[in-house]
Amino acid sequence: MRIAVIGTGYVGLVSGACFSEFGVETICVDKDQDKIERLRRGVIPIYEPGLDALVEKNTRAGRLSFTTDLPAAVRGADAVFIAVGTPSRRGDGHADLSYVHAAAAEIAAALDPDDFTVIVTKSTVPVGTGREVARIIRKTRPEADFEVASNPEFLREGSAIEDFMRPDRVVIGTDSDRARQVMRALYRPLFLIETPMVFTSLETSELIKYAANTFLAAKITFINEIADLCEKVGADVHDVAKGIGLDNRIGKKFLHPGPGYGGSCFPKDTLALVKTAQDHGAPLRIIETVVDINDRRKKSMAGRVIAACGGSVQGRRIGVLGVTFKPNTDDMRDAPALDIIPALQAAGASIAAYDPAGMEEAARLIPGVTWAGDAYAALRQADCAIVLTEWNEFRMLNLNRARGIMNEPVIVDLRNIFNPQDAEMAGFTYHSIGRPG
Numbered sequence: 001m002r003i004a005v006i007g008t009g010y011v012g013l014v015s016g017a018c019f020s021e022f023g024v025e026t027i028c029v030d031k032d033q034d035k036i037e038r039l040r041r042g043v044i045p046i047y048e049p050g051l052d053a054l055v056e057k058n059t060r061a062g063r064l065s066f067t068t069d070l071p072a073a074v075r076g077a078d079a080v081f082i083a084v085g086t087p088s089r090r091g092d093g094h095a096d097l098s099y100v101h102a103a104a105a106e107i108a109a110a111l112d113p114d115d116f117t118v119i120v121t122k123s124t125v126p127v128g129t130g131r132e133v134a135r136i137i138r139k140t141r142p143e144a145d146f147e148v149a150s151n152p153e154f155l156r157e158g159s160a161i162e163d164f165m166r167p168d169r170v171v172i173g174t175d176s177d178r179a180r181q182v183m184r185a186l187y188r189p190l191f192l193i194e195t196p197m198v199f200t201s202l203e204t205s206e207l208i209k210y211a212a213n214t215f216l217a218a219k220i221t222f223i224n225e226i227a228d229l230c231e232k233v234g235a236d237v238h239d240v241a242k243g244i245g246l247d248n249r250i251g252k253k254f255l256h257p258g259p260g261y262g263g264s265c266f267p268k269d270t271l272a273l274v275k276t277a278q279d280h281g282a283p284l285r286i287i288e289t290v291v292d293i294n295d296r297r298k299k300s301m302a303g304r305v306i307a308a309c310g311g312s313v314q315g316r317r318i319g320v321l322g323v324t325f326k327p328n329t330d331d332m333r334d335a336p337a338l339d340i341i342p343a344l345q346a347a348g349a350s351i352a353a354y355d356p357a358g359m360e361e362a363a364r365l366i367p368g369v370t371w372a373g374d375a376y377a378a379l380r381q382a383d384c385a386i387v388l389t390e391w392n393e394f395r396m397l398n399l400n401r402a403r404g405i406m407n408e409p410v411i412v413d414l415r416n417i418f419n420p421q422d423a424e425m426a427g428f429t430y431h432s433i434g435r436p437g
């Protein structure tokens with residue numbers, strides 16, 4: 001089988017590499033000539049564990065290739081995956097579909113009318129997009145033999161390959177039997193490991209993706225509010241999470257409290273679904289509230305640090321551990337650090353920070369920070385240490401050593417990576433989220 005994947009962002013590149021690993025001949029397409037040249041040389045534009053090896057292996061095997069020539073990639077493909085960006089539209093929060101629509105028109109122009117092709121939306125796209133893609137293609141090429149399908153991706157940054165290869169489920173939305181057969185054939189290796197396949201309509205599939213992300217965002221927001229309550233009443237949020245999560249109806253995952261969710265998906269998708277729901281006169285009041293609480297939460301986190309420093313950070317030095325929105329990624333999109341660090345700077349603090357992968361991008365986004373070579377260098381002479389991302393290497397920090405090089409023994413751990421007793425034993429005043437003490 002042969003596929004083309006349009007767009008070599010996170011979803012496109014990971015999906016393309018993984019389909020080629022399944023044995024599918026895969027051509028990844030991007031307009032960015034420079035990016036394509038680099039991918040051909042095996043240079044991966046994102047930090048994602050295991051992706052470089054997968055790309056290298058399949059490129060060498062001749063199953064995976066990269067091009068800027070969209071028509072050549074589309075001609076002869078059994079399926080064409082649209083995996084271009086759908087950022088928040090400036091001003092109104094709707095998903096910006098201009099890249100999807102442009103890709104649909106270009107694909108249409110390139111289709112071979114004698115070959116049946118399935119056009120698949122893999123990007124997160126609002127309900128109705130699949131039908132619009134079909135309309136664009138039909139208008140451009142009335143004679144083309146094609147069907148559309150929606151196949152949302154549920155992979156997480158940092159564990160993208162494992163998530164693609166061993167998903168909880170695969171969702172495929174289409175009205176067409178022929179398209180269903182092609183999709184079934186592409187995902188054959190997952191059938192063999194008994195992955196549940198949810199076949200549904202286009203609209204339902206498109207909504208499943210948004211409903212999944214907004215539900216998870218709501219779950220995180222719920223535990224964040226419970227964590228705040230725990231602090232007031234002297235309860236431990238981790239025990240609460242465990243105590244409720246063992247109920248299978250609730251589930252253990254995504255109950256870890258923190259500074260508020262970030263990243264390239266939850267903030268954008270919650271907002272886009274809120275807009276879609278309002279447009280259809282069926283407002284999602286829970287998700288509207290989730291968006292509002294999460295925005296406020298990220299903004300309020302600097303206040304916690306200031307309180308931990310005795311009410312002022314004027315002239316204080318703060319050592320920041322981690323700036324990316326989560327570990328194992330270099331992605332800074334909507335990272336809580338983007339709210340917290342500038343707010344501390346505005347309150348008069350000087351910031352030294354270290355992140356294993358995100359510093360280059362962060363330096364572009366947050367001026368005035370001293371970027372350190374490792375965690376200890378970020379903490380040297382600091383009056384307070386704050387943990388913003390739960391990278392494994394921070395969990396292994398030698399607290400006694402950290403205590404020895406800091407000015408004041410204060411930690412504000414917004415990811416709860418340390419054991420409060422260990423931090424206190426090392427002589428720290430330790431502040432975490434939703435735990436007594």
Ligand code: UGA
Nearest residue numbers: 153154155156157220254255256258261262263265325326
């Ligand atoms: C998310 C979804 O988890 C994926 O299923 C989905 O495919 C993806 O969006 C997408 O739509 O492309 P991702 O944004 O990579 O994946 O990362 P998550 O692991 O979901 O984390 C998102 C945010 O929630 C992070 O800021 C993280 O720190 C936060 N989070 C997550 C918590 O604060 N607590 C938790 O218990 C879990």
